[in-house]
Amino acid sequence: MTGLLVEVGRQLAERWISVLVLPGLLLTGELAVGLLVGQGDALSADRLVHEATDAARRVQDEGGAAVALAVLALLLAAGALGLAAQGVGRLVRAAWLGDWPRWAQAPRDRLADRRLQRWRDHHAEVAAAVGAGRDPSQAAGRRNRISLAPPVRPTWMGDRLAGADVRVFAEYDLDLAACWPRLWLVLPGDVREELRTASGALDGSTVLAGWAVLYALGGALWWPSAVAAVCVWSTAWVRGRGAVATFADLIESTVDLHGAALGAALGLGAPGLLGPELGAEITARCRKGA
Structure with a gap:
């Protein structure tokens, strides 16, 4: 048990450093540069070296404890900035x-x-x-550059994911929102991993956007930021x-290739034959009258 706890602690520490601290150190450094040189001398290397040397000397003069506290x-x-970037990424x-x-x-x-009006014009x-x-x-x-289905969201990315639900229901009469948790349980491990990777790519892009914010x-301290x-x-x-498009394609492909397996697991239809009739039965079973 002790060895397990040590290993878990090591993995958590590695994740904390790689996900939060290391990206945050760059932004922390930029903020420190802004505090040291200001906006007027933002690109002055001489001013930066002079101010950084003075600051380091003042910390060292306070002793080893001050250096440790500074580190x-x-x-x-850096860790706090990493958490902030993840929070902003969710927004x-x-x-x-x-x-x-x-x-x-x-x-x-x-x-x-x-968006819907533009889509209807091109559809006409x-x-x-x-x-x-x-x-x-x-x-x-x-x-299709606007959306693959009639738009219901104010953004392309939103409609790209929402369109997967619409297209699946139009093709198979299958309510993806109601059926997805059950479908997930019958998927092979490699398919799940592909979906996790695509979802992770989307999450990574939003966290990167959080860092951008x-x-x-x-930039209020240092304009090059x-x-x-x-x-x-x-x-x-x-x-x-790119991540949204890949994720939406994988969701639709998952239903195309494994939707019938869900029907078979529920005792409905025949394996390999997913159509509107079976899709409607699966939807009714998963909704449970709701």
Whole structure:
């Protein structure tokens, strides 16, 4: 038991250092530079070396205890910034996926309605092209760049995930929200791991966006931090869109390939034959009349 506790403690310490402390040290360093040189001499290496040397000398003059406390304070500050980045990342995830708070309901609905109207316009172009015997691929591409299903969220990322539910229900009459916990239990281990990896990639991009927000706030002390914030946010945004698209595709693929296995596990239908009839039966069983 002692050995197990030591190993768990070691793993927790490694995770704390890699996830929270190490990324936070960079931002802590940027904030320290801002405090030392200010905005006017933000890019002055000579001023930075001079001020950092003076600060280090003052700490050393206070003795070994002061040095240890300074190092501890640095690590704690880096860890606190890491926790803050994760917290901000959760807010960013909600914003990206369109899960806006009630006080933002009005702009959320306006943006969702605007996206829906644009989607309907392009969908009408697709129908017109098909009716006239023309190639509808360009119009369909413009429509699908907005959303693969009628938009219900104010953001592309939100509709990309919400669209998976809509498309699955349209194809199989299967309520993904009600059936997903049961489907998860019948999935092979490698499929679960793929889904966890895709979800983790999305979480990682939102945490990276959280760091970008903190870098932007750090620009109040040192303006180059705001420049770094733009680069970090752009990277997080691109990664987030890619992660959402991959995650949504994997969700739909999981239903396509393993939905019938859920029906078989529930004693419904025949293995390998998922269709609207079986999907409706699975949905009714999972909803339990709700």
